[in-house]
Amino acid sequence: MSFLLPKLTSKKEIDEVIKNVAEKVLVLRFGKDDDSVCLQLDEILAKTTHDLRNMASIYLVDVDRVQIYARYFDISYIPSTVFFFNGQHMKVDYGSPDHTKFVGSFKTKQDFMDLIEVIYRGAMRGKLIVQSPIDSKNIPKYDLLYHGI
C-alpha cells in the first residue's frame, strides 16, 4: 500500500515539502516499508488520502535514508507520524508521554480522519497544541526512554 503514497528520500526533499505545503496539514510518516505496523498505518493513510485531500498532504519517509531528521525528531519507535502546518510543528496530546509525534498505527480510518480534522481546526485558530479526539484505549502504548540512561 505504501506504493500509493509519495516518498521522500533526502533531507532536501523533506525541507521542500515542509516549506511548500500551504494551508494544509502535512503528515510525515517515519518508518520502514516492510515493518508490519508500518504496513497497517500505510494502509490507513493510503485509503484516507483522497478524503482528506483538502485538509492534509501525506508523505512517507524512510528512517534509514534520512538519519538527521530521525535524530532531530527523536524518533525511537517506528512508525512515528509528525504533523506540520505552514512550516510549524503541531503537537497533539494523545494521553501518551510524547506529544510531538504519533507513535504506532491507528485502529480505524475514522480515528485518523478525526485527528487530522482536530489538528486542522486547531491550526486555523492559531493553536500549536491540540487535544486528540481518539479514545485512549485505541492509542498504542510505549515507554519513552531517555537514551542517556
Next chain:
Amino acid sequence: MAVFHCAVCRQTTFAGKKHIYSKSHQAKLKVVLVKFLEKVKEARRALRAPRVEKLDATEHRRTFWCYCCGLEVQRHVTDGKLAVLCAGLLEHMATLDHKKNTNKFWWDNKADPKLKGKFLVTAEEIERFKSAVSKALDAFEEEEDTLLKEQADIIRAQEQHRQEVLQSLLEPEPETASSGSGQQEAPEAGPSVTLGPASGSSSCLRALGSMEEAEPCWMDPLEQSHWPEPETSLTFIGYQDSSIYGNIHTGAIPPWLLDDPQEGSSSGTVQEIGPSHQEFLKHKEKEKLKKLPANRVGANFDHTSQTDANWLPSFGRVWNSGRRWQSRNQFREEEGQAGRKAKKRRVWSKLGQKPQKPPQ
C-alpha cells in the same frame, strides 16, 4: 363695579384713575410715546421736503397704529404707481378727530403736555404739505421722462452700430462665396448690396474664411470683429490642417481607433491588455488566502524562502529544555558533540584500541 382697562399698561385695573400716577404706568407711557414720536419725526421731515417714489408693494402699503385714536392708519399715500412717503400719517394727524383723541389721551394718561404739540399737525401745515407734494410729483415725472429718453437713445445707437457692421460684411462676402469651394452657404442678403464697409472687419473676415471652414454665422463675425487684438502671452503652435486626416464633420475614424503608428516599428507582438492567465490564477489563490483566519498557525510563514542545507524546521523536540526555537540550537550542539565523538572513535579504531564507552 366698572371695569377699567388701561390700554397703555394692557391691564385691567379696578382702581380707576389712581394707577395712572403710578411709576409703571408712566414708564410704559414714556416708551409708547417715544416709539410714536420717531414715526412722527420722520413724517415732519417729509412735510418739509416731500419725496415721491415708485411704488414698492412690500414697503409702501404699511400701516401704523395711532395710539391716540386706537386705529390703524395707512402710512403712505399711493395711487398704484407712485407713493408719497408718510403722507398718510400727516393727513391723519391733521384730522379733527385725531385732535380730539389726542387731547383725551393726554388728559387720561396724564402725559407730558409739552409733547402733545408735536403729535398734532395744523391745517396750515397740511396745506403747505399738499402743494409741496404736487410740486414733487411733477418733478418726479420729469425725471422719469428724461431717464426714458436717455435709454431710448442708447438703444438706438446700438441698433445703428449693428446695422453698420452688418452692412459692411455684406460687401466682402460675395467675393469669398465665389472663390470658395461651395462649403459655405450663400449669404442671405444678396451680393448686390453695397454699403460702406468697416475696413477692419472685412480683413478679419477674409482671414476667417480661409482658415476655418465653418459656415458663416451672422452672430460670430459680429462678435469677432469686436475681438481685441490678441495678446502675445499665449503660445502659437500653428494652424492645424486637418484636410488629410479629416475631422468629425467629414466622418473620419477617430484617432483612438486607428492603429498606433509606432507599433509596427518597435515589435510585432500583439500587446494584450490586462493580466495573463497565470496572474489571474495567482490572484484567485490570493483571494482564497485572504479569507482564511489571520491568526492561524504559520500565517506569516514565507513559503518561497530559500533555505540552505542546514535548515531545520521549527520542531519542539522531546528531550530539549527551553523554548521551541532553541531546540534547533540544542540539536546542532548535540550534533557537534556527536561528530566529535565519532571522530574520536575513528581515531581509536585506527590505533587499534577499543573505545571506552560503547555508543548507545
